[in-house]
Amino acid sequence: MGGILVIAEQRRGELRPVSLELITAAQGLRAAGDAVAVALLAADPARLVDPLKVAGVDEIITVQTAAAEFDPDAFEAAVGALISARSPSVVLIAHSIDSFGYAAALAARQGFGFATDVFKVERIEGELVATRGGYGQKVCVEVDFPGRSTVLLAVRATMFKAPDRAGSPAVTSFAAPSVVSRAEGGDFIEASAADDVDMTAAEFILTIGRGVGEEAKIAQFRELADVIGATLGCSRPIADAGWLPKSRQVGQSGKTASACRLYIAMGVSGAIQHLAGMKHVSTIIAVNSDAGASIFGVAKYGIVGDIFEIAEELRRHF
């Protein structure tokens, strides 16, 4: 009984980086004698075991699934069975699209303590406390789980650093119950790329958001990005409106600005999904008319002002 179970996440044969972040999150929750076990659900889990051999992991549990990719019924059954078998006190999973697809159903049916989009986990006087955002991230909410012997926490990506030291955990396997899936996964489809820009490779990005207001204003920023030598990106509303191609969207459901070192966000309020794709950038400059915009929370420099005016003034310098 007890211990911490981490559910690693893979897609198309590759471990998702958030899996390692969960291992770091788990360390802060270890009570005396708690072991950290990492479960990996995949059609061929052995292939992905090595990257999980990091410090802080006591055991890697491979769970072979029938389908190659995520399947809500199979995952719910497998993780549920594993929890029943191991009775961990805390289960950490990623707050990801895959977990959206089964974690809540699992917690609801099994009566686990449950919280999603958690960015801080701790024990306060022995009690497990998770912190998440509320009201569009304008407040922080601390939740606890009185009377729950198992708590399932979906942890926000990029909040924890991956462990940098290797470890040598034991590798075991667990037999997943067989289920007849009612949702059959098919092909993966890349979002249509209207232009061949690679946001993940760009070092300097100028991103525009909802604050642009209208399609007609896009041209001004396109031109500005050109002259200052930046790659033009956008937040979700701009891509949804079709004003810029989806391939330029930065954020959770868009691209991650992996190679970026200078990121200028104009008229981007800083929804959590957007921050997920860029908050790691070393120099972020936020320009927004709303001094309370959450983008200022991750920016190094902030300019409170009219984005069109700033853009126009900036243009004169190049």
Place this chain on the structure above:
Amino acid sequence: MKILVAVKQVAALDEDFVIGADGRDVDAEFLIRDLNEWDDFSLEEAVRIKEAAADPVEVVVVSIGPEEADEVLRKCLAKGADRAVRIWDEAVAGSDPIAIARILAAVARQEAPDMLLAGVQSSDHGFASTGIATAGFLGWPHGAVVASLAYTSGEKSAVFRRELEGGLLHQVTIQCPAVLTIQAGINTPRYASLRSIKQAAAKPIDVRNLADVGISAHEVGEQGSLSHVRRMYIPDKGHAQLIEGSAAEQAKRLAGIIRAFKGEA
């Protein structure tokens, strides 16, 4: 044929909001309420399925909330929902998404729809749990973050694409009845004119209490929840170093930073 759409009245925060006396939520006076953005898309998706169907399809919206939630239900009626159900009981206050899902599942059992649609998440608390937890209670097939949907009312299965991280799409075929959570951007929600909203005010809203849907008080509220709010607080403001001055001066600083980055200065 019937589609059930679960909707939520969300709240945004007004200027200079404060945390209420119990330290566990924002003072209600500072809450600006509206229909959840994602629910607008799921309702639109349901109405489109109805409009495309050969046979009559009833779109029923359901919301768990006090009387003021009628406002969002009216908006849904104005946008093409045929019927609105609202469940409320004082005991429901303090429910987490799982307790809400328990009620929704009870309503779904009563209504027996061919499909249940919900938003991926709500714009206020972003749990991303309610829809899929409802499916859990119902034991129905479920799919999350649906960015496109091909479903003909009455069919035994539907094909959808879920939107993964990085913009990748994953096609899934699912058996019906199912619960799908709909991603923003899947369609363009229609405009509800104020006139149609006013006209919808004349349509009745079917208000039920917990007993009506066969749920007891201890299954909802804090007792029926899987988490409990300890406290709510306003985080420290961001650490951005503000560049002050006129727009021209601000732009000059900005230009300097860009030049420094590019190694030109």
Place this chain on the structure above:
Amino acid sequence: MSHIDAVTRILFEEFATAEIRFFYVIGYAAIAVFFYGVYVQVRKYRRGAALRLDGSPWARVLDMVGSVLSHRTIARRDTGAGAAHRLIFYGFVLLFLGTSTITLQYDILDPLFGIRFWQGDFYLVFSLVLDMAGVMLIGGLLYMMARRGWMKLPKLDYARPDRVPGDPDFERPQYRREDWAFLWMLIIIGVTGYILEAARLVWLQDRPLVWQTRWWSPVGAELAEALRTAGLSAATAGTLRHGLWWFHGLIALALIALIPWTKVKHIFTAAASLLVRDPLAAQRLPRIPESQAEPGVAKITDFTWKQLLNLDACTKCGRCHEACPARAVGAPLSPRDVILSLREFANAALEKNVLPDAVELGVHGKAPGQVTMETLWSCRTCMACVEICPVAVEHIPIIVQMRRKLVEEGSMEPLLQKTLQTIHKTGNSFGESRRKRGAWSKALPFAVKDARKEAVDVLWFVGDYASFDPRNQSVTQIFATLLHEAGVDFGILFDGESNAGNDVRRVGEEGLYEVLAEANISALHQAKFNSVVTTDPHSFNTIRNEYPDFGGKFEIQHYTTLLRQLFDKGRLRMARKLDYRVTFHDPCHLGRFNKGYEAPRELLALLGCELVEMGRSRANSFCCGAGGGRIWIPDPVGSEKPAQNRMREAAAIDGLEVYVVSCPKDLTMFEDALKTTGNEGKFVVKELIELVREAVSHELVPA
């Protein structure tokens, strides 16, 4: 029989009885066709929606007769057309009346009562007057032909901005053919009348009574001399006269028969349209009647009979086409073509004996006769078209009624849709918190009274732009300071105020307008004050002209008149003269809508500014492009914006220093246009309030 009293018109002399009978048959037939046509037209109008006119019928008649007789509306901004039409009108009326008196005596008074007035001196004067009338008619017609044939005025070009070459209704050559046919028909009637007269004189040259009095018909007599000189014999002239008589008569009768079926009908429809004119057509839009299930206009029969009549009154003069700011910048809208499209639609659908099915009556779309949503959304509701229309066509209510239908079905720009939702949610178009509405006042060194809590003399309705737009907030603060220093007891409603709704209503979102108007009226009713002032002409218009329909009757003035009064009373005093060379932009909603042309100009004079008017000023002021909800609709990329067009006009003024505005939206639009037209640094855009502040302040140094 040689006594002058015996002189009279030669009528059917030498006509066989059968021939005369034949003429009567044709005459009656023409009149029958005319009346049938009138019936068809009236039936068409009656197929429109009901409408009750208010106001005194006698005042309407007087107003209409005054406009028609003076040609006031036709002469505006086109004196040539006014003068020419006046000649045609009076020439035609005289000839028509003259000809009618022949029938009056010959067919009615003489046979029934034996009364004959149509001889002697009366006949001679009659001859002279009709001869002159013919000259007027032909003269006017020749000028009109010159306009069409040689001057090629752009406003008379029927190519449409809302269609593309190749569309069946792009150029509408049938209109050109009809125009020319009408002109030629009238001119032929006039010219053959003279030749007929001359031929008669030559034919009867031996009859002293005729020949001696011939100079009472000077044109005919001159022509007769010429014909005689050319060798025309009396006998040949008699034959010529006989033939021409028939030719002239038949064309004249044809004209009568054609009136209700062709553009000639404007002689009735234009007058009728003027008769039913609504002087507040654009300023006060119609409410949606309780009984009406669907808002706005979807079908041609949803238009009121008056609007259907409006469509028929249009003479394609092109003044609205020329005045329209949307058309000027290449938007797919010409008010003229909206009217003509709908007229074509109405004629095709409603002149039929049996009313077509509802599905065939839809006026929205791209087919000939229909109006596209792009066209409707291009309108700025600036009223330039309504204001200049010589025949009282009221385009704005027609366009807004059609927009109401578009709003109901959600056919609008996403940004507009979003803005409307924002206004519903927050009460302002900026999506700001209600609480922040009065936040601008916090920066002032004095407290601004909350009119909801204490009585004030003047209640200031601030409006969205003046409350929330950062640039306008500074003007708002200056105005508050001016009021404060002038000792005006004023207050504002703070978060009790909502968007006034003027533009929301013009967008066609009537339900939202009702919500806003009712909220504001209720807030105003709860406050104690004597009068209202606003710096926003849009709010000014709707509170002044539209709130009364919702039970909100308030005395309201625009700030320009209030400041003028404060100077008059000595409560504002000049500290220094401003010797700027300025031009003034009349805001649509202050100028055209509410005739507030003078107060801002008087203020500018008072400040010592040298005012140089732009070509388009006062009633002809050119909209900044923001009206009618267009401020919430993106302009197409790359095309000129109305504000830019206007800036170029202002930039042509030599030595211009300040472009003065008196409307918050104007300040935003023109400061932007100043930059985008590259005029920044050449002159500045300023609110009149800022100039007043500069002139009365002892502290400020000249800019």
